[in-house]
């Protein structure tokens with residue numbers, strides 16, 4: 001069984017080379033964590049007093065404005081950041097996918113990158129060897145898999161990275177929105193793989209600004225605001241409060257059917 005527990009956790013970023021004059025204006029800004037200027041060195045309070053408990057089967061969407069603390073929270077949940085107050089306990093192997101390009105080496109071939117990236121995501125070499133054909137078929141890269149990655153176009157790299165990421169068997173999957181930032185046509189092809197990936201994972205936390213992807217992959221949500229958890233609840237409830245409208249309202253009949261939602265009005269059918 002996998003789980004993540006976080007209690008009273010805060011994460012600060014001290015900024016040693018900040019310009020103090022411009023900071024006076026910046027504290028009036030609308031986005032980003034609170035900037036503490038009590039000390040000599042300004043400190044960005046990216047997360048403040050976070051307490052949450054996630055378990056097997058949870059598919060949690062993280063929503064909030066730019067700078068609200070979503071990515072910082074994902075790094076805390078992955079064990080990459082240590083909180084300065086409180087604590088965290090992670091049970092299970094984490095597969096963090098923050099940026100599709102991270103962990104890819106331009107000087108080695110596509111095949112070698114499949115192995116390295118797989119290891120980085122918690123898989124063994126043997127497991128990745130079994131997945132090479134599947135990744136090759138999905139990415140449609142053919143003989144390019146023998147070429148060094150530097151010979152790939154941007155889109156080809158994304159195909160490979162998405163093929164690798166969606167081939168793993170994660171215990172805890174932590175996704176940042178970068179995964180949704182591929183072209184629409186390819187995303188359509190990747191969508192089903194992504195859904196299968198989430199089904200295979202024990203626990204998902206996914207930060208994104210894309211409602212349709214969140215509706216497809218998640219069943220609960222946390223709304224981050226200024227480094228704090230403003231609301232936690234069912235996905236529909238939280239998205240409605242955050243956006244000021246029901247997220248299902250503007251969906252096409254096809255999308256509603258895909259999500260298994262028969263009617264927009266009424267209770268949350270997810």
Ligand SMILES: Nc1ncnc2c1ncn2[C@@H]1O[C@H](COP(=O)(O)OP(=O)(O)OP(=O)(O)O)[C@@H](O)[C@H]1O
Pocket residue numbers: 013031032033034044045046064065066067068069070071072073224
């Ligand atoms: N490495 C860092 N060094 C300094 N400050 C940081 C760092 N990472 C994040 N911050 C600050 O922490 C706050 C939260 O940032 P974070 O990246 O978690 O927001 P986010 O909700 O993911 O935003 P977005 O939707 O724009 O990606 C912001 O005020 C940001 O300026």
